Amino acid sequence: MLDVTKSGLxxxxxxxxxxxxLCVNGEWHEVAVxxxxxxxEAIRDxxxxxxxxxxxxxxxxxxxxxxxDGRPVLACITLxxxxxxxxxxxxxxxxxxxxxxxxxxxxxxxxGLQCGFCTPGMLMSATALLERSPRPSREEINKAxxxxxxxxxGYNAIVDAVLQASGQGVKPVMK
Amino acid sequence: xxxFDFELERPDTAADAVAxxxxxxxxxxxxxxxxxxxxxxxxxxxxxxxxxxxxxIAPEAPATLPDGSLRVDAFSRLxxxxxxxxxxxxxxxxxxxxxxxxxxxxxxxxxxxGNLCQESxxxxxxxxxxxxxxxxxxxxxGERCYPFPTNKRDTCWxxxxxxxxxxxxxxGADVEILSEAGGRRIPVEELFTGSGxxxxxxxxxxxxxxxxxxxxxxxTGWAFHKSTVRGGLEFGMAVIAVTLALADDGKTCxxxxxxxxxxxxxxVRASAAExxxxxxxxxxxxxxxxxxxxAKEVNPLPHHGFTKRYLMDNIRVHLRRTLARAxxxxxxxxx
Numbered sequence: 001m002l003d004v005t006k007s008g009l010x011x012x013x014x015x016x017x018x019x020x021x022l023c024v025n026g027e028w029h030e031v032a033v034x035x036x037x038x039x040x041e042a043i044r045d046x047x048x049x050x051x052x053x054x055x056x057x058x059x060x061x062x063x064x065x066x067x068x069d070g071r072p073v074l075a076c077i078t079l080x081x082x083x084x085x086x087x088x089x090x091x092x093x094x095x096x097x098x099x100x101x102x103x104x105x106x107x108x109x110x111x112g113l114q115c116g117f118c119t120p121g122m123l124m125s126a127t128a129l130l131e132r133s134p135r136p137s138r139e140e141i142n143k144a145x146x147x148x149x150x151x152x153x154g155y156n157a158i159v160d161a162v163l164q165a166s167g168q169g170v171k172p173v174m175k
Numbered sequence: 176x177x178x179f180d181f182e183l184e185r186p187d188t189a190a191d192a193v194a195x196x197x198x199x200x201x202x203x204x205x206x207x208x209x210x211x212x213x214x215x216x217x218x219x220x221x222x223x224x225x226x227x228x229x230x231x232i233a234p235e236a237p238a239t240l241p242d243g244s245l246r247v248d249a250f251s252r253l254x255x256x257x258x259x260x261x262x263x264x265x266x267x268x269x270x271x272x273x274x275x276x277x278x279x280x281x282x283x284x285x286x287x288x289g290n291l292c293q294e295s296x297x298x299x300x301x302x303x304x305x306x307x308x309x310x311x312x313x314x315x316x317g318e319r320c321y322p323f324p325t326n327k328r329d330t331c332w333x334x335x336x337x338x339x340x341x342x343x344x345x346x347g348a349d350v351e352i353l354s355e356a357g358g359r360r361i362p363v364e365e366l367f368t369g370s371g372x373x374x375x376x377x378x379x380x381x382x383x384x385x386x387x388x389x390x391x392x393x394x395t396g397w398a399f400h401k402s403t404v405r406g407g408l409e410f411g412m413a414v415i416a417v418t419l420a421l422a423d424d425g426k427t428c429x430x431x432x433x434x435x436x437x438x439x440x441x442x443v444r445a446s447a448a449e450x451x452x453x454x455x456x457x458x459x460x461x462x463x464x465x466x467x468x469x470a471k472e473v474n475p476l477p478h479h480g481f482t483k484r485y486l487m488d489n490i491r492v493h494l495r496r497t498l499a500r501a502x503x504x505x506x507x508x509x510x
Contacts, residue, residue, distance in 0.1 A: 037176055072280050
């Protein structure tokens with residue numbers, strides 16, 4: 001595992017790690033990070049929750065989307081120190097124990113995922129949407145998910161899953 | 176992880192932020208939403224020693240001033256502008272332009288001021304190509320321009336791609352600039368140098384504190400159009416923002432403001448096209464004439480694979496349609 005408290009710069013390093021408190025999925029964590037460490041690295045490497053994916057690492061693909069104080073943000077271009085004292089929600093926080101959220105169930109049912117790499121980000125973006133707008137239109141869903149790229153599904157099954165989870169007339173496939 | 180080390184400061188007030196910038200002189204960059212700065216730092220296009228984060232400063236809600244103008248805090252997130260009832264009521268084009276930016280997460284993170292202060296872009300400058308390290312381009316202080324090898328050292332054709340800036344220009348907005356010396360207010364058009372090498376006319380120790388959108392004249396319509404390839408999560412090929420006011424008779428055009436973005440080093444006013452419309456009855460042929468004049472006048476730079484000829488056609492066609500929509504709104508607007 002990457003030791004995020006150590007910089008690659010050795011003795012030249014000017015900056016020191018600082019303690020940052022993050023409330024991830026309701027549980028407070030203190031991590032020691034340098035300013036250059038991103039939120040996704042803190043979540044994956046320091047806290048050990050690897051559900052959140054780092055893909056493009058330049059804010060393009062949306063795979064790293066997590067909710068910070070309820071806002072969907074790109075964790076790969078958010079600095080961990082900027083989130084000190086904030087509420088962070090990741091894909092691990094969606095299920096209640098073994099029981100998946102309605103949205104996760106709908107993704108499973110509709111086949112809203114294939115390789116699954118974009119799925120944590122998709123779920124977090126869609127979760128933020130449903131919390132703001134419990135019955136979104138297809139257009140609203142498209143707009144809310146425009147920052148999440150998927151190279152497998154062609155998106156239709158994902159949009160159908162969000163419609164199904166919000167109880168909008170999409171019939172379950174598997175039940 | 177950003178590949179180089181830097182320090183981060185989180186001042187509590189905007190005044191402290193500019194004081195810090197003044198003290199650190201040149202080694203510091205402002206961090207707002209980070210959606211432009213962080214990718215650029217990852218690619219090492221900028222390597223500040225210190226980031227001055229605005230994250231601890233809560234933006235004020237958009238408010239109407241006594242003269243009827245709308246003051247929007249530059250630290251406001253774009254998504255909040257998109258959702259703000261006041262912005263929708265007083266400056267709907269600002270809300271629509273904010274909604275056109277990037278993807279959903281980018282709007283949730285990015286701020287109005289940050290969007291205005293974004294770095295200009297070019298297919299080569301923003302890529303982490305090996306040759307940017309071996310021999311950097313003019314904009315990075317190097318010896319050549321890769322996409323346009325005949326360009327001289329003082330010419331950089333990177334384009335300024337803010338979606339919000341053309342809307343603010345068309346709305347005739349001002350921006351409030353804060354420095355250690357205090358605040359000053361300038362028209363948003365004066366924010367830009369017109370040089371791709373350094374597109375912003377801001378001193379390193381200044382920040383944009385607010386945008387002020389004047390109340391529209393009676394019978395004013397607006398329209399906004401962003402040309403894209405896939406319709407989301409991308410920079411525009413050309414961004415068009417228009418306001419058009421009708422005279423008391425409800426037929427003659429009293430005046431228009433046309434701004435075109437994403438095709439030059441700065442958002443461009445199409446003044447010749449505005450003159451075609453002012454005082455005339457804006458029939459279809461007149462709108463087409465104005466749009467054709469604008470395409471010539473704006474003289475778009477080829478960028479991101481779009482040729483100059485294509486972009487001129489794009490502006491000519493979409494500006495005509497955008498003007499028609501603005502005219503329709505002006506006819507429906509309260510007198």
